[in-house]
Amino acid sequence: GAVVSQHPSWVICKSGTSVKIECRSLDFQATTMFWYRQFPKQSLMLMATSNEGSKATYEQGVEKDKFLINHASLTLSTLTVTSAHPEDSSFYICSARVQAYYGYTFGSGTRLTVV
Amino acid sequence: KQEVTQIPAALSVPEGENLVLNCSFTDSAIYNLQWFRQDPGKGLTSLLLIQSSQREQTSGRLNASLDKSSGRSTLYIAASQPGDSATYLCASNSGGSNYKLTFGKGTLLTVNP
Numbered sequence: 201g202a203v204v205s206q207h208p209s210w211v212i213c214k215s216g217t218s219v220k221i222e223c224r225s226l227d228f229q230a231t232t233m234f235w236y237r238q239f240p241k242q243s244l245m246l247m248a249t250s251n252e253g254s255k256a257t258y259e260q261g262v263e264k265d266k267f268l269i270n271h272a273s274l275t276l277s278t279l280t281v282t283s284a285h286p287e288d289s290s291f292y293i294c295s296a297r298v299q300a301y302y303g304y305t306f307g308s309g310t311r312l313t314v315v
Numbered sequence: 316k317q318e319v320t321q322i323p324a325a326l327s328v329p330e331g332e333n334l335v336l337n338c339s340f341t342d343s344a345i346y347n348l349q350w351f352r353q354d355p356g357k358g359l360t361s362l363l364l365i366q367s368s369q370r371e372q373t374s375g376r377l378n379a380s381l382d383k384s385s386g387r388s389t390l391y392i393a394a395s396q397p398g399d400s401a402t403y404l405c406a407s408n409s410g411g412s413n414y415k416l417t418f419g420k421g422t423l424l425t426v427n428p
Contacts, residue, residue: 206358234415243404243420244359293358297414303349304406304416306359 201227202298206307213284213314221279221310223294229274230296234304235267238291250277284314317342317409321419328395329427336390336422338405343383346410350379350390353402353421362403363390395426 236244250271351359363379406416
């Protein structure tokens with residue numbers, strides 16, 4: 201149980217375009233979801249926390265106008281990278297807190313390459 | 316601010332060996348601690364979750380311990396297999412309004428056949 205499905209698993213886009221990444225909780229309701237970014241051989245860096253029905257909370261240094269987060273339902277959160285640039289190329293992972301045991305479950309990640 | 320450190324950064328062992336991965340954290344006021352596995356290019360798979368009131372958790376060949384007072388957790392892997400090769404991450408959850416996780420940088424484990 202407690203599965204988060206993340207799509208797409210990889211995407212290549214041109215500079216200046218926008219890319220949307222989806223995370224769905226399949227068998228539980230995720231009131232809070234987290235979005236991370238991971239550079240090669242580095243640990244996860246928290247970008248933002250999204251709560252269903254309210255505005256996301258962004259970590260210091262993360263541009264909220266560039267990384268748009270929407271958490272419109274208890275099972276879906278989306279991250280849109282707007283006007284993507286090559287430096288946005290990274291591995292993005294979502295996570296949801298599992299209320300039952302206050303642990304976390306993670307999506308499979310999205311490899312974004314901006315060319 | 317919580318800081319999580321994992322030692323060693325990389326470990327290479329022959330198949331069948333028992334091994335220990337270490338995780339230390341600076342703020343002992345944690346809610347729980349979770350160990351994850353990450354395969355290259357993949358997301359994180361939860362291995363074990365230890366609540367602050369617990370001392371250890373076991374799942375198959377894995378055993379995780381927690382010593383809050385010393386700010387340490389260990390992940391013990393018995394009879395290692397090549398399929399155990401991956402990066403192992405520990406993360407502390409300090410509770411609060413959003414229960415954010417603080418991750419260590421991970422230990423890259425290679426089990427050689």
